[in-house]
Amino acid sequence: MPRITIMDIAREAGVSKTAVSLALNDKPGVSEGTRQRVREIAGRLEWRPHYAARALSSSSTGAFGLALARSAETLGAETFFMSLFAGIERRLAELDRALLLQLVDDVEHETALLGRWAGEQRVDGVILLDLRVDDPRIDALPRLGVPLAASAPEPLGRGISTLVTDERGRMRLLVEHLLERGHRRLTFLTGPGEFLHVAHRIMSFTTCVREADGLARIRETDYSVGAAEAVAREIAALPRAQRPTAVVVDNDLLAVRLMVALSRVGLDVPGDLAVAAMEDSLLCTLTDPPVTALGRDLSRHGAQLVDLLERGIGGAPEDSAADPSTIRERASTALTSEETTTGR
Amino acid sequence: MPRITIMDIAREAGVSKTAVSLALNDKPGVSEGTRQRVREIAGRLEWRPHYAARALSSSSTGAFGLALARSAETLGAETFFMSLFAGIERRLAELDRALLLQLVDDVEHETALLGRWAGEQRVDGVILLDLRVDDPRIDALPRLGVPLAASAPEPLGRGISTLVTDERGRMRLLVEHLLERGHRRLTFLTGPGEFLHVAHRIMSFTTCVREADGLARIRETDYSVGAAEAVAREIAALPRAQRPTAVVVDNDLLAVRLMVALSRVGLDVPGDLAVAAMEDSLLCTLTDPPVTALGRDLSRHGAQLVDLLERGIGGAPEDSAADPSTIRERASTALTSEETTTGR
Incomplete structure (x- = not known):
């Protein structure tokens, strides 16, 4: 006979898993009627609490922490964070966990805030994003005594579980796509160079273009x-012979902004130059022409980050490779005349 | 002489306000060196704690709660929530507050979860979104004893501070824009009718079109x-004489999806029919043709919601009117031939 779970009780009572959990743990938030009905069903089905789950829940705050040194404007406009965030939230909801989230001024503020949360036992673990070159958090945070999981382009060590995104390999995919089309003068439009993923992308971009x-x-x-x-x-403003014939853009939003700006100054994509983005989203499909971009499942990436952190509770830190990206070829990098593609 | 604040200490010490606060309150999260330097500066400047702020902080959890009965997919794709969320987060960061956030299955789960958070004193207040017709939360939540602030198309009463969005007036703006262009057969593409804002929009849409x-x-x-x-x-599939000549769409994402779908079945916008959206975003400007939409400052809306909740701590609940929307006219509702616009 399969084990009776609170899901079975929830189904029979016609209420949510959470309501069952509250009723059985004698916590506020459900009506007295629901509480009695749930207990009656639990008794009839001979439900017994899962000991490991119970032990876990008693010492658990039920929340993971995330502090982000980003402007609210970036947060609202950038599809990268939203897709990642959706994946984080979906997996947390499945685990019946909340996210304690705060925007901060800078990494120093973030370190201090996470220290406070850990000290006050408000979170069971912390997710780290937007790692910097020589990030001060890597030294400071492991001392907090809570599990840490980061998304970063290289394993971080120091007890931080890392979901490793191969930013160099991702850049190589996009640059080779452009080199194959004959481009030899390439510009990379990046975000701030202090970000570790931007630094990895710059290194790979420069290497790949110089190799060719x-x-x-x-x-x-x-x-x-x-x-x-x-x-x-x-x-x-550049003479045609000095113009880049292809531009790689760090994210979808900037790529779309560039497309609009290029059309205003009378430059044709892909006739005058090709444009390709490091992140795909709905935005890239809506421009004219649509933008070639690197696609990846950011929602899954977010879920994997949560799983890494969850396993870090009571377990050892571990590193894991993020899923590879694929190139989604669109008209912004289509071959046009011989002149453009050989960069003469 | 102006009052010395922790901002003055932070400036002189070259650290964040949070670091100063942690150092002065003897909490973990700053180095011993920083702690001593901050205290030395505080002593030299003759800084004294603000008593009211201190009293508040001691009884405060530092967090507001938000539970959302939405799918992670909607959350990641819908610009409405992201813009609102950006405004909520920016204002919370200014107040040095965090957001405790969890996605839930349904309103019942939400009610139970908020009950647990309030019972465990994990939040100082709760933000309510996505009000339903006959929403069960309106009865259940005021008993929790924490301040509540909601965004809703009508004042909710029961001690819930409400930021009131005039959904009927917003719909009237958009329908009159279409009526003026001669449209008489109009379709409203809505989200689920259980949402209170959708119900208000449907009522207003029907009234406005019938009046004409x-x-x-x-x-x-x-x-x-x-x-x-x-x-x-x-x-x-409809005979031309029965086709709507204009479609009002509940949000920007659905409008963009409709535009793509219409072009696939060979219908021309605005030649065959006009399209207008109830929410504006970057998406509406990127389609071909761009989509006429109602614009509003959702980031400000989010900040106002936080302020309403903040004032509800120790104060009385209050209602406030959200800023009005404006119509952003684009090519999707441009006048074309006489035949189309009179709907013959």
């Missing part, structure tokens, strides 16, 4: 509309 | 790609 005897330029931006417009004007 | 002797149809959807495709096929 191409000219690699890096242009750092803050992802804003203003930055996209400035870059479009800079490119338009 | 028009034909109002309601088509309920789940916002999915599949729903958009089904609607496009249904419209294409």
Whole structure:
């Protein structure tokens, strides 16, 4: 006979798993009627609490913590974070866990805040995102005594479980797509170079383009509309023989902003130059022409991060490789005339 | 002489406000060196704690709660929630507050979860979104004894502070825009009718169209790609004389999905029919043609909701009107031929 779970009781009582859990643990939040009905059903089905789950729940805060040193504007506009966040939230909901979330000014503020949360036992674990080059959190956080899980382009060590994204390999995919189409003068429009993933992407971009005897330029931006417009004007002002024939853009939002800015200064994509983005989203399919982009399942990435953290409770830290990306080829990198693609 | 605040200490010490606060309150999360430096500066500047702030902080959990009965997929794709969320998070960061967030299965689960959070004193207040028609939370939650603030199309009473969005007036704006262009057969593509804001929009849509002797149809959807495709096929299958000449869409994402689906079945916007969305976002500007939409500052809306909740701590509940929306006219509702616009 299969084990009776609170799911079985919830189904029979016609209430949620949480309501059953509250009723059986004698906690507030359900009506007296529901409490009695749930207990009657639990008794009739001969339900017994799962000891391990019970032991876990008694010492658990029921929440993971996440502090983000990002502006609210970036958060609202960037589809990367939202897709990742959706995956994190879905997996947390399955585990009946909440997320304690706060936006902070900087990494120092984040370190202090996470210290407070850990000290007050408000979280069972912490998720780290947006790792920096020489990130101060890597030294400070392991001392907090709560499990840590990070998404980063290299294993972090120091007891931090890492979901490793191969940013160099991802960049290579996109650059080779452009090299195959004859491009040799390439520009990479990045976010702030202090981010570890941006640093990995810059290294890989430069290496790949130079291996093909191409000219690699890096242009750092803050992802804003203003930055996209400035870059479009800079490119338009160059003599044709010095212009990049292809631009790799760090994310989908900046790519879309660049597309709009390029059309305003009279540059044709892909006729005058090709554009490709490091993150795909609905946005990339809606521009004219649609933008070639690297696709990955960010929702799954978020869920894997939660699983890594969950396993870190009572277990050893571990590293895991994120799923590979695939290239989604669209019209923004289509072959046009011989002149454009050989960069003459 | 102006009062010395922790901001002054933070500036002089070159650390964040949070670090100063941790150092002065003797909490973990800052180094011993920082703690001593901060105390030395505080002593030298003759800083004294703000008594009211201190009294508040001692009884405070530092977090507001938000439980959302939505799928993670909707959360990741819908720009409405993300913009609102960005505003909530920005204001919370200014108040040095965190958000305790959990996705739940349904409103019953939400009610139980919020009960648990309030009972365990994990939150200082609760934000309510997505109010339903006859919402069970309105009866159950005021008994929890924590301040509540909701975004809803009507004042909720029962001690719940409400930021009131005039959904009927918003719908009237959009329908009158279409009526002025000669449309008389209009369809409203809605989300689930159990949502209070959807119910208000349906009532207003029907009233406004009938006042102009028009034909109002309601088509309920789940916002999915599949729903958009089904609607496009249904419209294409109708004889031209029975087709709606204008479609009002409940949000930007569904509007964009409808635009793609309409072009696939060979219907021209605005030639065959006009399309207008109840929420604006970057998405609406990227389709071909771009979509006319109602714009509002959702980030500000989120911040106002937090302020309402903050004032509800120790204060009386209050209602407040959300900022009005404006119509952003784009090519999807441009006038075309006489035949289309008179609906013959």
